[in-house]
Amino acid sequence: xIRWHTILPLVQKDLxxxxxxxxxxxxxxxxxxxxxxxxxxxxxxxxETFRLAMYAPGxxxxxxxxxxxxxxxxxxxxxxxxxxxxxxxxxxxxxxxLAVPPSLxxxxxxxxxxxxxxxxxxxxxxxxxxxxxxxxxxxxxxxAPDLAVSSEILGADRGGNQIPTRDRMRPLFAVLVVMxxxxxxxxxxxxxxxxxxIRAILTTPLSTRELYVAKGATGLILSFTQGAIVMACVGGxxxxxxxxxxxxAEAALLVTAVGFLISASTRDMLSTMGVGMVALILLSxxxxxxxxxxxxxxxxxxxxxxxxxxxxxxxxxLGGGWAQVRAPLAILLGYDIxxxxxxxxxxxxxxx
Amino acid sequence: MSxxxxxxxxxxxxxxxxxxxxxxxxxxxxxxxxxxxxxxxGTLAAGLPRLGVLDLGAAAGERSALPARLAARESIEFRxxxxxxxxxxxxxxxxxxxxxxxxxxxxxxxxxxQETAMQxxxxxxxxxxxxxxxxxLVAGEVMDLVGLESPVRIxxxxxxxxxxxxxxxxxxxxxxMSAILLGGTMVxxxxxxQEKQARTLRALTTxxxxxxxxxxxxxxxxxxxxxxMGVIILIGNGALGSQPGLTLGLIALGSxxxxxxxxxLGVLVGDISTLFTVIKGLGILLYAPALVYLFPSIxxxxxxxxxxxxxxxxxxDTSLHGAGWGDIAGDVAILAAVTVLAGVVVALLARRDPA
Numbered sequence: 001x002i003r004w005h006t007i008l009p010l011v012q013k014d015l016x017x018x019x020x021x022x023x024x025x026x027x028x029x030x031x032x033x034x035x036x037x038x039x040x041x042x043x044x045x046x047x048e049t050f051r052l053a054m055y056a057p058g059x060x061x062x063x064x065x066x067x068x069x070x071x072x073x074x075x076x077x078x079x080x081x082x083x084x085x086x087x088x089x090x091x092x093x094x095x096x097x098l099a100v101p102p103s104l105x106x107x108x109x110x111x112x113x114x115x116x117x118x119x120x121x122x123x124x125x126x127x128x129x130x131x132x133x134x135x136x137x138x139x140x141x142x143x144a145p146d147l148a149v150s151s152e153i154l155g156a157d158r159g160g161n162q163i164p165t166r167d168r169m170r171p172l173f174a175v176l177v178v179m180x181x182x183x184x185x186x187x188x189x190x191x192x193x194x195x196x197x198i199r200a201i202l203t204t205p206l207s208t209r210e211l212y213v214a215k216g217a218t219g220l221i222l223s224f225t226q227g228a229i230v231m232a233c234v235g236g237x238x239x240x241x242x243x244x245x246x247x248x249a250e251a252a253l254l255v256t257a258v259g260f261l262i263s264a265s266t267r268d269m270l271s272t273m274g275v276g277m278v279a280l281i282l283l284s285x286x287x288x289x290x291x292x293x294x295x296x297x298x299x300x301x302x303x304x305x306x307x308x309x310x311x312x313x314x315x316x317x318l319g320g321g322w323a324q325v326r327a328p329l330a331i332l333l334g335y336d337i338x339x340x341x342x343x344x345x346x347x348x349x350x351x352x
Numbered sequence: 353m354s355x356x357x358x359x360x361x362x363x364x365x366x367x368x369x370x371x372x373x374x375x376x377x378x379x380x381x382x383x384x385x386x387x388x389x390x391x392x393x394g395t396l397a398a399g400l401p402r403l404g405v406l407d408l409g410a411a412a413g414e415r416s417a418l419p420a421r422l423a424a425r426e427s428i429e430f431r432x433x434x435x436x437x438x439x440x441x442x443x444x445x446x447x448x449x450x451x452x453x454x455x456x457x458x459x460x461x462x463x464x465x466q467e468t469a470m471q472x473x474x475x476x477x478x479x480x481x482x483x484x485x486x487x488x489l490v491a492g493e494v495m496d497l498v499g500l501e502s503p504v505r506i507x508x509x510x511x512x513x514x515x516x517x518x519x520x521x522x523x524x525x526x527x528x529m530s531a532i533l534l535g536g537t538m539v540x541x542x543x544x545x546q547e548k549q550a551r552t553l554r555a556l557t558t559x560x561x562x563x564x565x566x567x568x569x570x571x572x573x574x575x576x577x578x579x580x581m582g583v584i585i586l587i588g589n590g591a592l593g594s595q596p597g598l599t600l601g602l603i604a605l606g607s608x609x610x611x612x613x614x615x616x617l618g619v620l621v622g623d624i625s626t627l628f629t630v631i632k633g634l635g636i637l638l639y640a641p642a643l644v645y646l647f648p649s650i651x652x653x654x655x656x657x658x659x660x661x662x663x664x665x666x667x668x669d670t671s672l673h674g675a676g677w678g679d680i681a682g683d684v685a686i687l688a689a690v691t692v693l694a695g696v697v698v699a700l701l702a703r704r705d706p707a
Contacts, residue, residue, distance in 0.1 A: 048480045073484030090511050104504060112505040120514040124400055127427035128485050130506055135488025137504040138495065146467045147494065154444045155476035162479065277376075281384075293446025293477060294402075 006206055010214035011221075014188055018222065031180070032226060035173050036233040042166035048159075049075040050132060053094035053116075055085040058102025059140060067139055072159060074136075082114075089116045096121075096129045104140055113137055156318075163317050165291070170236050170316045171309035172287035178227040178251045179283045179305060183276045185219030185259025189347070190272040193263070208348045216256040216340075224252035236316040243325055244315050250329060251308040253336040258283070260343035264350055286310075290317075304335040353568065357561050361569035365543060374542040375577070378535035382581050385530055386588055389523050401482035403489075404448040406433040409456035416459045421493045428489065440473060449478035450486045462498045521672065524589065525645040525664055531585040532603065532663065533638055536578030536610025537617065538631065540570040544618025545627050564702040570618070571611040571698070578607035586671055593671040602670060602680075605687055606663035612694035613638075619701040641665070662687035 019025050054064065054076050061078070068076050077094055079085040085097040097116035103109035115133050117126060192198040201211060227248040231237050237244055258279055266272045286306035289296035290313045300306050307328035314320035314328075405419045411434075423430040433439040436453060443451040451473035455461075461468045470490075474483060544567075547553035557563050582603040586592050593599045621627045641664050644655035655661045666683045669675035 046479070050481045050484065071484045071487075073480035073482070086509075086511055110505065112507050115506055115508045117508060117510055118514070119510040119512045121510075124427045126508070127425065128401075130508065131425070131427060131489045131492055132485055133506050134492045134504070135484075137506075138488075138491055141504070146465065147491070148467050148469045149472055150469070151472045151474060153474045153476050154440065155446075157476045159476075159478070159480050159483070162477065293475075294442065294448070 003205075003210065006204075007210055007214040007217065010201075010206075010211070011217045014215070014218040015221065018184070018218075028226070032177065032229060035177060035230055039166050039169070039173065039234045042164070042169070044164050044166060046162035046164055048162055049073050050096075050129075051075045051077060051094050052132075053077045053079050053085050053088040053097040054100065055079040055082050055097070056100035056104075058104060059100060063140065067136070070139075074132075086116050089118060092118070095125075096133075098133055098136065100137075100140070104137065167235075167317050168291050168313075169287075170231070170234055171290045171312040172284075173230050173234060174227055174236065174248065174251070174312045175287045175305050175308055176284060177230045178223045178248060178255055178308070179280055181219060181223035181226070181252070181255050182259045182262070182280050182283070183273060184222060185215070185256050186263040186266075186272045186276050188215045188218060189260055189263035190266070190268070194268055209344060212260060212340075212344050212347060215260065216253075219256040219259055220249075220252045223255045224248055227251060231312075231316070236312065238316075239319060240315050240321055243322060244312070247308060247311040247315065247325065247329060247332075250332045250336060251305075254304055254308070254332065254339065257336055257339035257343050261339055261346060264343060264346040304332060304339075307332040307335070353562070353565055354560075358565050358569045358572070361556075361561065361566065362573055365570060365573040372542070372546075374538050378539050378577055379581065381534055382527065382531035382585050383588075385527055386585055389520060389527060400427060400429050401450070401478075401486050402429040402431070402448045403486055404431045404433050404439050404442055404451045405454065406436055406439045406451070407454045407458075409454065409458060410434075412456055414457050414460070416454050418454060418458070418490075418493060418497055421497065422489070425489060425493075428486065443473045443475045446475050446477055449475050449482045452490065459497065462494060465498075522646050524591070524672070525642040525668055526639065527585055527589070528582065528667060529639055529642045529660065529664060531581040532578045532606050532610050533660075534578075535581050536574045536607050537614035537638075538574075539577055540574035540611055540614035541618040541621070541627055541631075543570050543573070544615070545621055545623060549623055562702075563704075564699075567615050567619070567698060567702050571615045574614050575604075575607040575611035578610050579604050582607060582667075586667075591671040594674050595670055595676065598677060599667060599670045602667045602684065602687075605684070605691060606667065609659075609663055609687065609691045609694055612691065612698050615698050616694065616701060619698075619704065659690045662690060 050073060052074065055078075056064065064076050064078070068074055077088060079088055079097065082099050085099055088094045089097040099114040099116070101109075101111045101113070103111045104113075113133055115129060117129060121129070189198070192201065198211075202208065206214075228237075228245060231244060231248065259276070262275050262279060263272055266275055282303060283305040286296065286300050286303050287309040289300050289306070290309050311325040311328045311332070314324045318324070403422060405422060407416045407419055409416055419430075419432055422428070423432070431442070431448065433442075433451075439448075439451045439453070442448045453471035453473070455469045455471075458468055458470070544553070547556065547566075553566070556566055583592075583600065586599065586603070617627060617630060621630055637658060638660050640658045641655040641661035644650045644652065644661075645664075645668070655665075662683050666675075666680040666687065669680050669683075
């Protein structure tokens with residue numbers, strides 16, 4: 001049975017100490033502000049097309065319009081003269097300019113397309129634009145090879161409706177802000193261990209479990225509140241806010257459990273911070289899988305923060321609901337219980 | 353000033369200080385940053401379309417020439433697959449923008465001018481421009497394979513005179529700065545502040561050791577760590593340049609300035625919390641030249657307003673652009689002057705009460 005009246009003073013003391021330290025309070029506010037400002041400054045759109053300037057006096061506008069409609073990744077800006085074409089490229093209003101001769105389609109005339117590029121265009125992009133130019137020439141001349149292409153889209157088709165990078169970063173923001181408290185939570189217990197007050201506390205009627213709950217509540221409040229503030233500011237609470245808050249609460253529980261496990265198994269503050277940094281780096285890996293799909297294969301699922309990132313991505317970016325997040329949340333809860341239990345066990349074995 | 357006492361303190365700093373968080377961060381962060389840049393710029397951030405090909409004829413000895421042609425293109429990332437499940441899985445999870453399944457004997461049917469079946473798997477979240485580019489690439493390579501004449505010649509005209517500036521090059525200055533400044537500035541500053549907080553600095557200077565010797569020892573540890581990390585980062589990125597001796601000398605000078613800045617901070621700041629706060633405030637000034645390199649749209653002269661520019665620019669000029677002594681002498685002279693000035697400040701501070 002947990003006696004809350006004995007736990008509350010300990011929680012209040014820890015919170016007072018945390019916010020009483022102007023440095024910690026400053027850094028906490030600064031890091032939250034940095035995340036929110038970074039999100040606000042990042043572009044909210046995805047550049048999905050090649051914007052090409054084209055001077056093609058012999059090609060009817062309808063043909064170009066049809067090609068644009070066929071190839072969704074192309075956006076064509078017509079130029080009146082070849083000078084206009086190069087001006088558009090120099091002004092960076094188009095990634096490249098194509099001057100298409102009227103004789104296109106007449107092999108006897110040996111037509112030449114002039115491709116205008118900025119000299120700062122990277123080598124790979126130059127190759128890509130030459131490939132694209134050739135593809136356009138093939139389409140306009142009707143010389144395409146005889147291929148029977150069957151196409152299958154895997155996953156939801158987001159062509160033309162991509163998730164902006166800043167929104168893809170929401171899981172990263174959530175995980176980083178919440179998981180950063182691993183260090184804070186671990187230090188809560190390590191401070192008591194280093195100063196020797198933990199033994200004094202445990203000689204009072206407070207049990208190890210209650211101490212764990214008290215310290216856990218402090219860690220939970222700190223990490224959950226910060227996660228919720230950031231998610232509210234980056235639009236993460238605009239869809240299914242309760243499920244998002246539940247996800248953040250489970251993430252905060254995970255942080256508390258990992259923090260205590262580290263604290264109970266290390267000697268002093270220095271080793272706590274060292275191991276904490278390693279844990280923080282490991283836990284920060286999975287959200288990069290959302291930011292750069294395909295980066296992390298199956299092994300990423302072994303890290304509990306994968307399920308935080310996955311649930312946040314599902315709720316904040318893909319419009320998912322309970323059906324989509326119940327599995328990751330259940331697994332995350334499992335991690336919370338197992339790691340939390342281990343934390344209590346290790347603390348008990350060490351001090352009793 | 354006793355070299356023996358300084359060396360003894362340096363030995364102690366390396367033996368015990370190397371377990372300190374700041375020391376570990378000074379070593380780990382530049383390496384991690386280097387790894388992240390290599391990963392992001394080498395693959396993901398480069399933003400190249402990713403194509404995977406499964407040649408069903410390969411197992412039956414009817415290997416298509418198309419995969420090899422596609423693999424040779426530098427504008428895409430290419431992977432070859434041996435089974436459809438793996439290809440499908442990678443497209444599904446976004447490791448590929450597009451997967452291509454070539455039927456057995458595809459080359460033969462193409463060469464006979466017959467209609468050839470081709471299965472295309474598209475990742476739903478792939479960018480439209482990547483789909484367009486990959487389709488154009490495959491169509492073009494098929495035309496070349498079957499000997500269909502290209503309908504046009506393409507002549508490229510380059511406008512402007514700015515060379516390409518890949519992201520790897522833009523981020524490199526930041527990497528060099530973090531390698532030199534983290535070890536050089538943070539380690540001696542944190543070590544001094546910790547000694548002050550633990551009240552061991554006064555104890556140390558009541559021994560025959562003078563405060564100046566303490567500063568020299570801590571500064572030497574910071575400078576040597578900074579030099580080692582700078583060299584590791586340059587070697588790791590293949591950027592020692594054509595004159596490695598000159599580059600090493602420049603890193604050494606930069607490390608010295610960095611350590612002097614760390615000592616000044618360490619002497620003036622009273623506790624670790626204030627040190628972090630000051631460094632956060634100064635950070636933007638120290639790293640400003642690297643930010644100017646990162647965004648070419650910022651006028652280059654702005655970078656010259658910051659003293660650390662003269663630490664960074666000569667290193668980049670020799671390591672990346674093959675510059676010689678004649679090209680960088682002016683900047684190095686300014687760096688040397690700033691280093692001497694910082695040294696004078698440290699010498700003046702060494703006369704203060706250490707605690």
